[in-house]
Each structure stands twice: as structure tokens, then as C-alpha cells.
Amino acid sequence: MEYYEIIIQGHIDQRREDWFAGLKITQLPEGKSLLAGEVADQSALHGILNRIRDMGLQLLSVKRKN
Amino acid sequence: MSNALLKTKLYIPKPRSGFIQRSKLLELLDEGLQSGKPFSLIAAPAGYGKTTLVSNWFEQLDCNQAWISLDEQDNDPVKFFSYLIAALQKVDINMGQEAARMLSGSGMLPIQAIVFTLLNEILTISKRFILVLDDFHMIKNKSILQAVQTLLDHHPPCLHLVMITREDPALSLPRLRVRNQMTEIRMDDLRFDLAETGNFFSTSASIKLKDEEIAALEARTEGWIAGLQLAALSIKGWAPEQVSEFIKSFSGNHRYIIDYLMEEVIERTDPEMRVFLTRTAVVDRFNAELGDTLTDQCNASEIINQLEQANLFLIPLDNECRWYRYHHLFAEFLRTELPKSERIAIQQRAAHWFTNNGFPEEGIKYALAARAYDFAGDVLKTLATRVFQRGEVVTLLDWLNLLPDEFVDTNSEIASYKAWSLFLLGKSEEAANFLQRTEQILLLNNDPLAEGRLLALRGWIANYREDPQTKEIALMAIEKLGDQDPFFREIALMSLGHAQRKSDPMPESTVTLYMVYDTARNAGHMFTCLAALLDITMNLVIQGGRRESIELCNQALNQYVDSQGKPLPMAKLLYIPLGILQYEGNNLEEARYSLEQGIRASQSVGLNRILGGDAEQTLALVYYASGDIPKAWDLLQKAKANTDSKAFPIIWDRFKAFEVHLMLKKGDLAGAMAWAQSSNLNPEDNITSFKEIPYMVIARTLYRAGQYEKAWEILNNIRQFDQERGRYGRLVYVNIVSSLVLQAMGHQQEALESMKEALNFAAAEGYVRPFLSEGSEVKELLLAVESVRPEFITSLLGHFTHQSEKLRTPLTSSTSSLRDSQMIETLSLRELEVLSLLATGLSNEEIGVKLFISLGTVKWHVKNIFGKLGVASRTQAVAHAQQLGLLKDLF
Numbered sequence: 016m017e018y019y020e021i022i023i024q025g026h027i028d029q030r031r032e033d034w035f036a037g038l039k040i041t042q043l044p045e046g047k048s049l050l051a052g053e054v055a056d057q058s059a060l061h062g063i064l065n066r067i068r069d070m071g072l073q074l075l076s077v078k079r080k081n
Numbered sequence: 082m083s084n085a086l087l088k089t090k091l092y093i094p095k096p097r098s099g100f101i102q103r104s105k106l107l108e109l110l111d112e113g114l115q116s117g118k119p120f121s122l123i124a125a126p127a128g129y130g131k132t133t134l135v136s137n138w139f140e141q142l143d144c145n146q147a148w149i150s151l152d153e154q155d156n157d158p159v160k161f162f163s164y165l166i167a168a169l170q171k172v173d174i175n176m177g178q179e180a181a182r183m184l185s186g187s188g189m190l191p192i193q194a195i196v197f198t199l200l201n202e203i204l205t206i207s208k209r210f211i212l213v214l215d216d217f218h219m220i221k222n223k224s225i226l227q228a229v230q231t232l233l234d235h236h237p238p239c240l241h242l243v244m245i246t247r248e249d250p251a252l253s254l255p256r257l258r259v260r261n262q263m264t265e266i267r268m269d270d271l272r273f274d275l276a277e278t279g280n281f282f283s284t285s286a287s288i289k290l291k292d293e294e295i296a297a298l299e300a301r302t303e304g305w306i307a308g309l310q311l312a313a314l315s316i317k318g319w320a321p322e323q324v325s326e327f328i329k330s331f332s333g334n335h336r337y338i339i340d341y342l343m344e345e346v347i348e349r350t351d352p353e354m355r356v357f358l359t360r361t362a363v364v365d366r367f368n369a370e371l372g373d374t375l376t377d378q379c380n381a382s383e384i385i386n387q388l389e390q391a392n393l394f395l396i397p398l399d400n401e402c403r404w405y406r407y408h409h410l411f412a413e414f415l416r417t418e419l420p421k422s423e424r425i426a427i428q429q430r431a432a433h434w435f436t437n438n439g440f441p442e443e444g445i446k447y448a449l450a451a452r453a454y455d456f457a458g459d460v461l462k463t464l465a466t467r468v469f470q471r472g473e474v475v476t477l478l479d480w481l482n483l484l485p486d487e488f489v490d491t492n493s494e495i496a497s498y499k500a501w502s503l504f505l506l507g508k509s510e511e512a513a514n515f516l517q518r519t520e521q522i523l524l525l526n527n528d529p530l531a532e533g534r535l536l537a538l539r540g541w542i543a544n545y546r547e548d549p550q551t552k553e554i555a556l557m558a559i560e561k562l563g564d565q566d567p568f569f570r571e572i573a574l575m576s577l578g579h580a581q582r583k584s585d586p587m588p589e590s591t592v593t594l595y596m597v598y599d600t601a602r603n604a605g606h607m608f609t610c611l612a613a614l615l616d617i618t619m620n621l622v623i624q625g626g627r628r629e630s631i632e633l634c635n636q637a638l639n640q641y642v643d644s645q646g647k648p649l650p651m652a653k654l655l656y657i658p659l660g661i662l663q664y665e666g667n668n669l670e671e672a673r674y675s676l677e678q679g680i681r682a683s684q685s686v687g688l689n690r691i692l693g694g695d696a697e698q699t700l701a702l703v704y705y706a707s708g709d710i711p712k713a714w715d716l717l718q719k720a721k722a723n724t725d726s727k728a729f730p731i732i733w734d735r736f737k738a739f740e741v742h743l744m745l746k747k748g749d750l751a752g753a754m755a756w757a758q759s760s761n762l763n764p765e766d767n768i769t770s771f772k773e774i775p776y777m778v779i780a781r782t783l784y785r786a787g788q789y790e791k792a793w794e795i796l797n798n799i800r801q802f803d804q805e806r807g808r809y810g811r812l813v814y815v816n817i818v819s820s821l822v823l824q825a826m827g828h829q830q831e832a833l834e835s836m837k838e839a840l841n842f843a844a845a846e847g848y849v850r851p852f853l854s855e856g857s858e859v860k861e862l863l864l865a866v867e868s869v870r871p872e873f874i875t876s877l878l879g880h881f882t883h884q885s886e887k888l889r890t891p892l893t894s895s896t897s898s899l900r901d902s903q904m905i906e907t908l909s910l911r912e913l914e915v916l917s918l919l920a921t922g923l924s925n926e927e928i929g930v931k932l933f934i935s936l937g938t939v940k941w942h943v944k945n946i947f948g949k950l951g952v953a954s955r956t957q958a959v960a961h962a963q964q965l966g967l968l969k970d971l972f
Binding site: 024025026027028030031033034042045046047048068069070071072 | 126127128218247248305307334335336337338339340344409410413417421
């Protein structure tokens, strides 16, 4: 398990956490949202990134935290 | 077409009414097509109107069109190609027929072979057509990506490929860009500009807005069409003040556009509609009947009508208004509106409905999603054999991988499918491990069929590992399977046949393989049928069943043909045994044609190593016998270089031995001896089928070197091996070489006996070349036994007279005069026939009638004869032929 922080453009409702494999959604200033949490493996991470793509969301950054 | 294909996936979507004409983009697409670019890429996130743009373009175009809407399931190469072929056949019914036949029942066939077959078929199309691969981002499978790359690399002039995708595909796009071979339309091109935004609201949505409001919406959505559409839906029917209020609050907040607007839109629907939307969004496609089932109502058709009128992202999937889906973005949002427990209940209902209405594959998909494993397992069992036969192993394994281990471990039938899928996808280690685990399950369950399937797999793996128990395992598998499961029975019989080839007399293996052939033919399994035929005919080559084998090859080459009557690629493999047999009958030109065809076919289907290099070795001999020594040498060198000596040591050794065989023929005795001494072949070792040829080369080398006793010892070992195993085709060679060795040892009588044995068998089965290829000494022995088979020997001696093969070994150089034959090239049997008729004074027309060939063919033969004899007229030809003694064996 690895901990990831993903930042996307736009505020999204916390009800959508299911979309992102349970990552926690926090709304940031300047209209950004933070998706953060444990990701099972690289496949799971790519699944989340695909979901961001499929939802037409703009991806701003992806960071792995130690 | 396989009945598992969904027609809705090939439907060309129609643009909805009120669509904004995007002239600039359409012009761009037109330009690309007109200037002959092979490829258009439309890459942008969801909701930018990609599909709408292309379907709008299609409406204006007057050319053939095909469309595939891809989804995740199409990552199975067999599925992908089935749809691709079905789409191409909508353009031209004849396209892809050969590829489709290759695809059926070919779980082990490399995709590349199918791509090239398909390419060739596309090349025959003269009228230009466009193929769209929609949602290409769904495709992750490497062999499919590689296949599409191949298609692009070869871009047949009649095909314009359009790819619609949310992400750039893993293809080498830069190359296409640099060569200016593609039209590219991306997100920035697809955004609505201010004018288009205004146009959209005034015409398409019929909403009057102020200029600054349009500007605000355009800025907030950044021209994202899905956002603008949702905004239009939100404000439709509102008073102007309300609209301005809405736009102000929308522009001023940070919420993700779709998230914000979708809520607005969904809030505006009535509860009944909302239930319908959220439940039908669970499935990837629905019709009215399924809608009723999922909502417990009976008004689905009505609601569907309302949705269409309200423009609520409903997309029809066919012309008959039967199947629908929602726009992907919309569906994703609707799905989050439904609590998880409710979603699972809906998925379960969908699983039953799809299964009961003739769509079991979708049934499995939703059952697995709902974790209804028992139900999924039951449906899977009814489908498994068909899926195996279609070769859709990737699909099967995807399903099996979604079943939890505890479930698979307690279900022997499911376990047997999993083991096979792993093996067929090249994961043989995993399959073997899985087999071990499943053995315990089998002890608990009394399921002979599942046991039989697993034993069949064990037999197949054992055969690969050269396990001496292979035969026993295969026999047990066959017993357990009985007549219940023809597909796995064929597989078990096949491994038995292969095992018998190694351990038993050849006829036993052949009988088993005939059983495979019959079972497969009755069940319509073409791939297995041809694989069995190839094994049978190769067996017969060794057994000496020359005439039977030729008959079988010719039959299959005439029977398994494409629409133009040409043999199918898999059937073309039979050119290999046919070529070997033609060589043995000394029909060198025919042999050359057959072997070249067969080698090409084996490369195209990726089976070149499996045949052990027999084709290349024989072709080298054909070149050699035709006098083209450098070509023979070159071919062997290439074949050897292409063989990984570590992975295929036996085959490599055979190539090496063959090289020495040619060295020896050329007279390089020292080189041959050096090899014989350094090779790890020990005369005391057991002969095996693969080592027979290297041992024969050693025997010939020792004979040439004058070490007769040693040569004799090896020949005796081989003879014993061949006799025990019924390898009479090989025995012909052994007897001829033995005869030479015995003669040299001074055992005249035994030498003649050995030659007689070879002659008796050869005369019945039509062997010629084995006598010619061992050198001129054979001729003297033949003369000594002329009374045994006078006619056959006369014809053999005739061949000797005009054969071009020249032996330059030290032993023969002083004795033979026939090396200096005045013939440069050998006449084929057909040419000899024509020549003999020429000698009787018949005209070209009369010869044609007599030989059942056309006048043109006769003239062609006559021309070749003149060329080979170096003459200019019929009289000269006949005179020259008489001089050379060419005519005597024909009278």
C-alpha cells in the first residue's frame, strides 16, 4: 500500500469518493480538490487516473508520500 | 459471424437533430481523406463531441463506412478481431473471410498471422472506405495494439482509419505525424468558441441569452460541450431573471462543472424518472424490457421517449430504437446517486435478465460485479467449451480471475477451465502449479469430466517436458472424458498421438491421430483437424506411406480453401510433407514450389520451429540436387541462425548435421570427420527419432572415410530402431547406405540383399531420390540386381543418367563418368512426358489433349525442354534426348 495525493481542478462533492477507490476528497482554495489516501498498487493508481480522465477532470498533480 | 457478437457495437451513430455544424473541423477531416492520409486521430476527454463530429462527417460523405464502438471486453484479441472482421464485412461481405476462418477455434494462433491475412484481404478492395474505432482508449492489450500498429504501418490505400479516444494510443504516432500521414483533432480544436457557443444556445437549445451571458458560460465551461449542454438543460424554461441569476452563481463558484450542473439537471426530473435513470445507468446498455425489469414498472418505453425529447444524454445504439445507453459522463454521475446495496441488487437482476434473454456473456459480467458467484459459475460452465473453441481464452480467464480462490478451489469444473486457460495463454508454470493444487479438489469431487480435462492438460504439459509418463496420462484422460466432450477429447488424443510417436511403432501414433482428425472433422473444429492432418502426413513420411500421404495432402489443399479457391494458411502447412514426398519421388521443381510455400506458411502462422526444420532441410537438398549449391548452403545457414541453440538444441543439432551432410556431398571429408568426432553422438547411445538423421550423416561420413566397420555398426543400430518402430520410409535410406558399406566390406551377397529390400519397398511407394542422392556407386549395385524390379530399375537408371548432382568426394572422382553429364538442368517428369510424346511426332495440340493440359502449357514445357537441352527445334531435341538416353525409361 502506498499513500498518494492527487490534485485536480474544480471542487467535487465528497459523495464521489467511491469513484476514486475511496480516496478522501478535500476541497482546496482556488477551486482545487485534493484526493488523498492509500492506493493498493500501480494498477489501482492507474485505475484512479483513468477515472479522472473519464470524468473529464483536469489533473494538476500526483505525488507519492513516504 | 459468431453469434456472440453484439450488433449494437457496429452501429454507426447518427448525429442528433440540432447539431452545430463544425465546418472547420469537417473540412480538416475531408482534407485528410482527400489527400490520401491513412489515419485520423480524434483525441479529447469525454464530452467534447468527438463521436458526434465523426458521425456528422459520415452523414455528408459518400463512401463506405464501418464503425466499432469498443469496450473493455474487446481486449481479448479474438473478440477484437471478430468485431473488426464483422465491421469490414459490412463494407464488403468478402473481406476477412479467410481471417475469420483462421480465427475460429484457434486459441493458440498468433495474432500477427491473422493481421497479415486480413491486410491482404483489405488490399483486394478497390473502393475506398473509412473504419472508425470509437473509444479506442479501452484497448490495453499489447497484441491488439501491435496489430493496429501493423495495420497503420502497411496502410492499405483503400482504408482510412479513424480513431476516437480519450487518451493518445500507445502507437508510434510521431512517425505518422512526421510523415504527414495523419489528421489530428484534439481538445483545443473541439472546444466551442464564442460564436459556436452562441449558436448552440440560440438554435440547438432555443434559449435566448444576452451576449455577456454567452461569454460567461463559454468562459466558465471553457467551451466544453458537455458542460454547455448541461447548462442548457438546467436553464431551459426559466425566466430571463432566473437565467441570469443562475449564470452568475454558476460562474462565480469553484465546483466542478459537471458535478454542479448534473445535480441541477437531476433535481429537475420527477422521482419516477430519477429511479429509472439511476437504475438503468447501472448497465452498459438497456432496452425497454430491461428498463421495466430493473424498475419494477411497465412504462419504460414512455420514459425513454421523454428522455429522448428532453435531450437527456440518451444515445440510441441501433436504427430500430431498441437499445440505448447514456453518455458516459452522465452515466458515471447517475451511478453515484445509487447506494451500493441497491446497485448490487440491480446488477443481480441484470445478470438474470441478460442470461435469460440470450446474452449470457453480459449476464456473467453483472453476476461477477454483484459477486453472485454461484450464478456466474453456472453460466460460465454452459459457455466454457464454446468460448474455448472460439479461442476467446483471454475473456474466459478474465472471468475466472474475478472468481475468488475459495470458489474455484471447490469447483472442479471451473478449476479445470482455469488451468487450461492459463496454459493456453502461455502461463504453463502457473498452469502446472494450479494443476497440483486442483488435484486435491478432484479427490473430493467425483467429477470424471473435470478430471479428464485436467488429465488432458497434464498430458499436454508432460509431452512438452518429454515426460515418459505422457502416454499413460493421456490414456487416462481419454478414458475419463469418454464421448462427452469432443473438444478436450481431441486434445487428449493429440497428446497421446505425440507420445506414441516417441515411444511406440509409428502406425499406432498415426491411428490415434486419425481419431483426432475424425473427431475434429465431425465437430467442425477446423484448426484441430488441420493440425492432426499435418501430424498424420508427417508420420506417413517416416512410415513410408508415401502414396497415402500425398493423397491426404492434395485432398486437404483442395478442400480447405478460401473464397478464391486458394488453400487457407493453416492448410498450406501441408505443402511441407507434400514437398518432402515430391523430393523423394525426384519431382524437384514441384518439391521446390511446395516447400517454399510451406515454409512461408509456417512462418506466417508462427509454427516454424514446431516442424523441426524438416522443410528447410529438404529444400536445401532440393536446391542442391538442382545444382544450386550456394542457395542450399545459404538456406541452411539462415535456418540455423534463426534457431536458438539453447532453446531448441535438438533442432539446432539437426541443422548442423545437415550442413555436414552437404559438406560431405561437396567432398569435404575432412570437415565432416572433424564434426563427427567432435559431436556428442555416441554410437552406443540409443537412437531417437530426432537423432536418426545426425547418425545417418555420421554413418555416411565413416563410409567415405573408409571406416566401414564403424559405419556398419551405426547403420545396424538405426535399422533396428526403424524396424521396431515401423519407420519404413527411413529404412529405404538405411538399406541403400548399408548396401554401399557392405559392398565396400566385400560382402557382395549381403549388399545385394540390402539393395533388394530397399528396391522392393521403394518401387511400391515410388521412392526415387534416396537412390540418386547416395552417389554413383548405387548405380552399379542397381545394375547387379536388375532382375528384381526390372522396370523400376530401368527408370531409376534413367534418372541417374541425367541427374545433375555431382559428387566430388575423393572416392567417386576416379570411378564415375556420369558426373560429367551433358545436362545442365534436370528435366521434370512432366517435361520427360512431353519429350517422349514429341518423339512420337505428335503436335503440340495433340500432346495437350493426351496429357489433359492446355496448349499454352505444352508450349511452355517445350520451351523449357529446348532451353535445358540447349536445342532449337523438335528434331534436335529428340535426337539429343536419344543421345542422352533420356527416352528409354519412358518406353
